[in-house]
Amino acid sequence: MSATPEPTIAKVTVRGLTMTYGTQVVMHDLDFEILDKDIFVIMGTSGCGKSTLLRHLIGLLEPAQGAIFYDGENFTATDPAERTAIIRRFGVMYQSGALWSSLTLGENISVPLEESGKIPAKTLRDLVAYKLALVGLAGYEDHYPAQISGGMKKRAGIARAMARDPDLLFLDEPGAGLDPLSSRRLDDLILRLRDSQGTTIVIVTHELASIFNISNRALFLDTASHTQGALGNPCDLRDHSDNPAVRLFLNRGTPPSSPP
C-alpha cells in the first residue's frame, strides 16, 4: 500500500488496514482519517477488535496489510528510530491503568518526564502536582497504585498518559467502571484538554453517553462483516446511518422509528 496521503494532511491516516491474530482475520480494509483536534471514538460490540485496532495504532501490533500514517509519515514502514520519535508524541492510557505498581503515583508521572530530558527538580515537582490536580488527584503523589481505588487508578493512568504533553492521546475504555459523576468529569477533562492544549484524542469505548457528549467523529467496527461499519459524527450516525447495525448499536438496540 503506497497510497500517498491527501494534501490536507490528517493527523492519522489509516489505509487498507487488515488486522489478524494468526490466521484469523479480526478486521479487514479499514480506511479512515483522524483529523487534528478530533475527539475520535472507536466503537463496536465487545470483542470486535476495538482494542486490537488501538494496539495497531500505537505500534504494539503490526498490520497484516495496509499502513498507518502520522502527519503524512508512514508509521508502518518507517525505520525504528523514526518510529520511536513518532511514538514519543503519543500518550496512552491502558484499560486498567497499567500503573507501575512499585512506583508511587508521583513517580509514575515523573519517570516518563525525566526520561525525555533534564528537568529542574522544582519544575518536575510542579509538573507532577499539576498533572495530578488536572485529574482530581491533587495530593496523592506519595500513594502507591495498590492504595487507591479502581477509578482513581484510571484517572492516574490518564495523568501519566498526559505527562509529556502528547500530541495524540489514546484512551482505552476510560469510562468503563466509573460512576456516572466521575465519568462525566472525565468527559469534561477530555474536552478541556482538547480545547486548551489542542490534543487530538482517540478513545476506545462503548459508553453511549460519553460518545454523544464528547466525540465529533466516530468509527464503528462491524463484527458481522469484519470491517468498518460506519464513519462520521455519532449523532448523525445514530439517526441517519444506512447501516442498521450502527443504528441499533447507537440506539441501544431499539431503533426509534425507521425499520431496517
Added chain:
Amino acid sequence: MTAAVDPSPPRAVWHQNGDDWMLEVSGNWRRDGPALEVTGTTPDRYPAHYHIDALATYDSTLPAFLLAHIRAVTDVALDKASVPTFDGLPVDLRALLELALAVSEESETRTTPDSSSEIHKLGNLSLEIWTGVRSLVDFIGEAMLSLGRLVTGGASFRGRDFWLTLQECGVEALPIVSLISFLIGVILAFVGNVQLANFGANLFVADLVGIAMVREMSGVMTAIIMSGRTGAAFAANLGSMKANEEIDALRTFGFNPFDFLVLPRLLSLVVMMPLLTIYANIVGILGGMLVGNFVGIPPVLYWTETLAAVSLTTLSLGVIKSVFFGAAIAICGCMQGLLAGNSTAAVGQATTRAVVAAITAVIVLDSAFAVIFTLLDI
C-alpha cells in the same frame, strides 16, 4: 509541539503596584528548554493581574508553575475567603487552572501515622513480629483443619492439581537434585580421603560418605533445592492469583482456598520430599563410589563397607526429617503467597520472603532434630 526555534528562556517577573501584584510571563516555557528565571520577590498572595507576553510559548510547565504558586499561597493564606483571580490569562490557561483547582471528590487525604520516633518504630516492629507469629500459627492451624477435612472426606480439591504439583515437585526436580547430591558425595569423599589417608584408613571414606549423606546432607540439600525451586514457585503462583483476585473468586464460589490450593501443594511436597531424599542418598553414595574407585577402593568393597555402616535407623532418621522439611517448605511458600499484597510488586516480595523463610525453617528444624536425636541417643 513546535520545535524550539527561539531559545529565549522562560521568564517570570513579579511587579508590585501598591498592594497589588502583577505577574509578567514571557519566553519559551518548555520542560526540556533552558531553566526558568524568576525576577522580583515572590509575594505571598495571589497576583491581581497576569500579563502573558504575546510571543510567549508554553507547554505544561507554565500552568504547573502558576498552580504551584496558587497552591503555596492557599496553604499559608490567613484570609481563606480570598480566591485567586485569573485576570489577564488566556482562555486555555484559565480553563486548565480552573480544572486543576476544582475540588476533587477525594477531598479526604489519607494520612499515614507519623512513625519517625524511636518508640513508634519499636512499637511497629513488635506489632509486626506479633502479627507474623500469629499469621504463621493461624496458617498452620488452618492447614491442620484442612488435613482433617481431607481425612474425613470433607475437603475438595481437583485431583488433577495434585498430580500436576506432584509432577512439578517430583520428576521435574530430579535433574537438579541428581547434580547437587552427586557433587556433594564427590566432595565429601575427596575431603574425607585426604584426612583418612593420613591414618591409612581410607576405606572408611565409604562410612563417612554413607552416614553423612543418609543422615544429614541429602535431606538438607534437597530441602534447600526445593525451597528455591518449589517454595518460590508456590509463592509466586499463589501471589499472582491473589493479586488477580482469583483467590477471592474461589471463595465466592464456596471453595475453601486452603483445601483447593494449599492442600494439594502440601501433600505433594510431603509425599515427594522423602522419595527425593532417598534418591539423593543413592546418587550421593554413587558419587563417593566414583572417587573411591580413583583412590584405590574397588566399588564392590565400597558397597559392602557402606552397607555395613549405614543402618536402617540412620536411613529412617533422614527420611523422617525430610517429611517435616517438605511440610515447612510448602507452608512457607503457600503462606507468603496467600498473604501477598494486591499488586504485582508484592508477588516478587512474597517470593523472596518465602524462600528466605523456607531455608531458615529447614535449618532450624534440622538443628532441633539434631538436639532431639542426641538426647534420645540415636
